[in-house]
Amino acid sequence: MPRLADTQALIRAAVVDGDFAGTAAFLTGGRAPVARLRIHERHYAASLSKALLARYPALARLIGQTSFVNAAQDYVRRHPPASPCIAEYGLDFPRFLASRRWLGRTALVLALGELEWHLGRVAIAISHAALGREALATIPSGELPEIRLELQPGLAYLGAAFPVDDIIRLHLAGKPPCGCLLEPTPIWLEVHGARGEFRMVRLPAATWTFRRELQLGSRLGRAAEAGMDAKADFDPGQALLGVFADGLAVAVHCSERGI
Template identity: 30%
Template sequence: MLQPEQASGYAAQFAAALLTPDGATPVAVTAPGAKAAGRRFDVYRNNVTVSLIESLIAIYPAVQRITGPDFFRAMARAHVRETPPTSPLLFDYGRDFPCFIGRYEHAEAMPFLPDVARIERAWLDAYHAADAVPLDGAALATVPPERLPGLRFAAHPAARIVRSDFAAATIFSANRSDAPVPRIDGSVPEDALITRPAFDVAVRHLPPGGAVFATLLITQHPLGAAAEAAFEAAPDFDLATNIAGLIEAGAFTDIGFEDS
């Protein structure tokens, strides 16, 4: 039986070799009868890589549709070799895949792709977020006008914001189904709000100033400060419309006050 330190070293060698396609089979890995296990280990190593690639395909279907299956598999394989999993949960794998795409030289012709992947990751995280009852818009009617600037909002666990210098939200939405993709001007900046007020995840476009406003509210900044920042970012910012839109989208669960 292996001692604890030996078992730890064996596990480290085994794990490292799994994602090194040209690496040698660890010496401690043997077949029945103490025979060499090179071929068996290679099969297992290939199955592990394929499983991780398949998990990335499941997490990023829009990205795969944009790039095509062969391109995506090559990109995913490179990511798997660079970034092995740290969690036993496959849906948790690939969180840094969007950043990897941004560094992947063969994807340079698609500068919008990392942000599409960020939206796709946020979509999955929103899907798996804890359930919570969304805020009822009628609750705002009980707040005295003089206390509105100090109002704070509790964010729904599923609420997320993704900002992009490209039309990432439109590109994402157009590639999440099998329907034909219309012509899209990808150079138009878009900010996206991802929520899941009930069972379905929704991705909405935020108007100018909306991402600044929503981000500050979601991170517990008071309404007055969030509104000030939004107006600074977009002088035409519509405060009432944006508050109503965030509540309707299910971005919040409760309200409180700065001094409470």
């Protein structure tokens, strides 16, 4: 009898790769044991392909259901899950999809896939109680550049070369994307979600840069500099008030203390 690790490798080869040569000799009991194991092989491919389709429905609509499913089945053979959580599966599927030469829309597929991945992530987040701007009142003005803001967990900031937010809106309305949406149009998106809902907002490039820096954990002063690098007349003060007005700030961290 093979060792446990060897047995597991043989089962993996059968279920993931469809290679039953190593397992056939060890399957006993009942009739047609290989045929019964093939049920698990088919279920593996079908369930993960279904998970990818649920994660990237607009992408499937863009390239066509048949092409998407064929690519998904190829992907699940090459890239089995690395964790037991199916919700975490398929992060790099858009890149795999874009690598297929017949597609010809690499940048669009990557941008739309990234947006759909984040929509699924932020929609299951749980919002925290938002701070008002009065949270800044106790901080000496000289310390403001050194503070760090903690933002809502259900946030994502995406820069895209295509209007992928409009493609998503059309998909949700049950409509295919029109040709004009397949042409390059740079956008800077803020995606905010919680408890099964989400919203997508286009931001000016400087505001997007400022908020993204804050989300990444940069000091307020560094975020302000990044915003002004994006646009010379960017107003960091107004941008900071906007973060609080939109309910995005949940904590203020100043040196060793938190507010």
